[in-house]
Amino acid sequence: MKSKRFCHSGSSLPAILIQSPGHVGQAFQPAGEWGFPAPRVRPGDWKVAGTGRLESLPYLTSYGIGLLLLAAGCALASEPTPSVPETIAVETYARRAFNYLDNMADKDGLPYFNIFWAEPAQAAHDWPDFGDVTSRQLQGAIMARHMAGRSARLEKDWYKQVLSRLDAKSGLLVRPKTSYCEPGADLGDQALTLYALATAYAENRDPALRAAICKLVDHLPSLYTPDHWLRGFMIKSLMTCVRAADYKPALDQAGQLVKSVFEEHPAFTPDNTFRHGGHMHASLRTLVGAADYALYVKDPVLFSRVDALYRYVRSEGTRFGFLPEVIGRKGDVVSCETCALMDYVGTGVSLANNGHPEYWGDVERTFRNQLVESQIVDGSWLKPGDKPDTEQFSWRDIGGRMVGGYAGWSSPTHILAAREDLQWGGPELRGKTRATQNCCGGSGTHAFFIVWKNAARFENGTLSVNMHLDKLLPQAEIRCYQPWRGLLTIDLRANCRVRVRIPEFVSPSDLAAKSSEGEVNLRIWGNYAELGERKAGEKLEVTYPVPVREEECSIGNPGFRQFRYRVTWKGDTVVKMTPLGDMPEKAYSDFDKKQVPVFYGTEGPGPLYQREPMLKDAELKPAALQMDDGTLDFWLLH
Numbered sequence: 001m002k003s004k005r006f007c008h009s010g011s012s013l014p015a016i017l018i019q020s021p022g023h024v025g026q027a028f029q030p031a032g033e034w035g036f037p038a039p040r041v042r043p044g045d046w047k048v049a050g051t052g053r054l055e056s057l058p059y060l061t062s063y064g065i066g067l068l069l070l071a072a073g074c075a076l077a078s079e080p081t082p083s084v085p086e087t088i089a090v091e092t093y094a095r096r097a098f099n100y101l102d103n104m105a106d107k108d109g110l111p112y113f114n115i116f117w118a119e120p121a122q123a124a125h126d127w128p129d130f131g132d133v134t135s136r137q138l139q140g141a142i143m144a145r146h147m148a149g150r151s152a153r154l155e156k157d158w159y160k161q162v163l164s165r166l167d168a169k170s171g172l173l174v175r176p177k178t179s180y181c182e183p184g185a186d187l188g189d190q191a192l193t194l195y196a197l198a199t200a201y202a203e204n205r206d207p208a209l210r211a212a213i214c215k216l217v218d219h220l221p222s223l224y225t226p227d228h229w230l231r232g233f234m235i236k237s238l239m240t241c242v243r244a245a246d247y248k249p250a251l252d253q254a255g256q257l258v259k260s261v262f263e264e265h266p267a268f269t270p271d272n273t274f275r276h277g278g279h280m281h282a283s284l285r286t287l288v289g290a291a292d293y294a295l296y297v298k299d300p301v302l303f304s305r306v307d308a309l310y311r312y313v314r315s316e317g318t319r320f321g322f323l324p325e326v327i328g329r330k331g332d333v334v335s336c337e338t339c340a341l342m343d344y345v346g347t348g349v350s351l352a353n354n355g356h357p358e359y360w361g362d363v364e365r366t367f368r369n370q371l372v373e374s375q376i377v378d379g380s381w382l383k384p385g386d387k388p389d390t391e392q393f394s395w396r397d398i399g400g401r402m403v404g405g406y407a408g409w410s411s412p413t414h415i416l417a418a419r420e421d422l423q424w425g426g427p428e429l430r431g432k433t434r435a436t437q438n439c440c441g442g443s444g445t446h447a448f449f450i451v452w453k454n455a456a457r458f459e460n461g462t463l464s465v466n467m468h469l470d471k472l473l474p475q476a477e478i479r480c481y482q483p484w485r486g487l488l489t490i491d492l493r494a495n496c497r498v499r500v501r502i503p504e505f506v507s508p509s510d511l512a513a514k515s516s517e518g519e520v521n522l523r524i525w526g527n528y529a530e531l532g533e534r535k536a537g538e539k540l541e542v543t544y545p546v547p548v549r550e551e552e553c554s555i556g557n558p559g560f561r562q563f564r565y566r567v568t569w570k571g572d573t574v575v576k577m578t579p580l581g582d583m584p585e586k587a588y589s590d591f592d593k594k595q596v597p598v599f600y601g602t603e604g605p606g607p608l609y610q611r612e613p614m615l616k617d618a619e620l621k622p623a624a625l626q627m628d629d630g631t632l633d634f635w636l637l638h
């Protein structure tokens with residue numbers, strides 16, 4: 001059924017509401033009392049990530065004052081762009097996210113879902129702000145703290161906000177009534193809230209929080225309907241409750257939902273696609289959860305289906321990580337949502353950690369390219385205004401406050417693919433041009449966290465370098481110099497076996513390794529090079545060629561306009577994106593039912609892949625790293 005039910009109290013996940021061909025509008029479901037009941041759960045002890053920040057001496061010499069301020073917890077607007085390039089570390093992008101997290105909220109700490117591209121640009125509250133957006137921001141802030149060693153200004157406030165919206169009787173998150181929001185409890189809000197609270201519980205172990213989580217889980221079945229399009233969206237949230245809080249009813253519900261989605265009312269075809277139509281974020285979140293469930297209950301058939309569906313998804317995207325937000329759009333506009341990239345890398349690492357190491361390359365390429373490019377670094381195309389904030393709107397420095405936030409709909413060349421309008425809400429919202437949707441505001445940081453947790457791991461006496469990214473573990477400091485150079489160094493701090501994934505563009509015979517303590521005999525095993533038993537104090541170097549090569553690719557909805565590109569790669573990094581052929585200034589939007597300005601060529605807001613300096617070698621500064629203490633790991637899943 002094609003959804004055109006764009007009401008305020010519609011089911012959650014705003015992007016899906018307007019865009020999923022499979023969306024089924026959900027009737028409003030009362031959930032007892034609503035409003036703002038007093039918090040019933042103590043925030044508990046907030047364990048701030050340790051002071052494991054690692055600064056190299058040369059870096060400190062150049063950036064010492066700025067970093068000392070950062071270490072002191074000062075709220076710098078954003079990371080300065082270094083004049084000398086740095087090694088690629090996820091921490092760099094996590095630190096940039098603080099500008100968005102700290103500033104894109106109103107005086108009461110409520111984040112804004114909508115950013116409108118108007119003169120001046122506007123931030124506007126909308127119904128997703130109370131459940132969806134706040135819960136994602138809370139979870140993103142917790143994850144950002146682990147990656148950056150400092151807390152977002154509003155993290156504790158968001159925690160209190162979410163807890164205060166849990167209904168006293170049902171335990172469900174209930175949106176309040178405002179001029180732009182109808183009260184209600186829906187499944188999407190519950191899924192995102194449960195995942196955020198389970199993340200907080202995995203860290204603070206507060207018994208009162210566990211009680212709140214269990215109460216919420218107990219009341220979820222009242223929201224399940226046999227063909228609810230967000231059934232699968234809940235599975236990962238439930239499995240995180242199972243693993244973090246050991247709550248058996250959550251496992252039972254996850255099993256029922258898996259059965260519903262994969263057997264009773266299938267969301268996917270028997271040949272493992274959703275070619276018939278589907279929302280990428282919702283479908284991939286279902287796969288992240290199903291992979292977790294399959295591993296927990298040891299169901300190889302289900303795990304195999306997740307693998308097959310993942311392979312279908314990667315066939316719908318590009319090698320640099322552009323994924324269509326919706327499968328089955330009947331128009332020319334195609335765009336990539338950061339929320340979908342989060343669940344793409346989430347599914348990829350869940351598979352890669354459990355028998356499919358061939359997918360590490362997908363995750364690393366997606367991170368290095370479309371995910372990194374989806375973080376806003378220049379919002380100057382969003383013109384500032386000087387009107388004071390109202391209850392619903394803000395016009396103050398929207399472009400500056402969005403730096404560190406994320407694209408809602410990127411193209412391969414621009415931070416926004418098309419000038420489409422909001423199709424829901426009252427007259428103060430409807431018809432305005434959307435610049436970003438800030439569901440992606442928490443999701444982008446969550447995506448970075450998934451990559452950060454999995455870049456390298458130490459398990460059972462073995463250090464595995466899965467991605468060629470900088471990483472600091474208690475057992476090793478790993479530095480990688482791609483794309484400038486084919487060099488990876490490991491400074492070992494523990495006796496262990498060492499293995500390094502061989503990049504897809506490297507022939508195993510072209511890979512070499514040496515140690516400060518003598519010769520290293522490499523053993524090639526699958527797509528890893530094994531460096532054998534090494535000793536603490538050894539410095540290892542792995543070298544390989546980083547070829548520059550070109551490929552052509554296209555994106556577009558089947559049966560509609562296709563957009564072609566020449567992609568210049570250096571190793572796993574795109575260093576240039578060249579549009580090919582005639583790129584139209586306008587194209588047909590099936591949502592707006594008209595031709596709209598599109599940005600697939602050289603002209604448009606927020607140009608991406610401005611990376612030609614990466615074609616040359618350069619002296620690099622080591623990026624500042626944060627020690628991974630091993631907590632909050634939702635993807636290893638043995």
Ligand SMILES: [Zn+2]
Pocket residue numbers: 015337338339340408437438439440441443
């Ligand atoms: Zn999103």
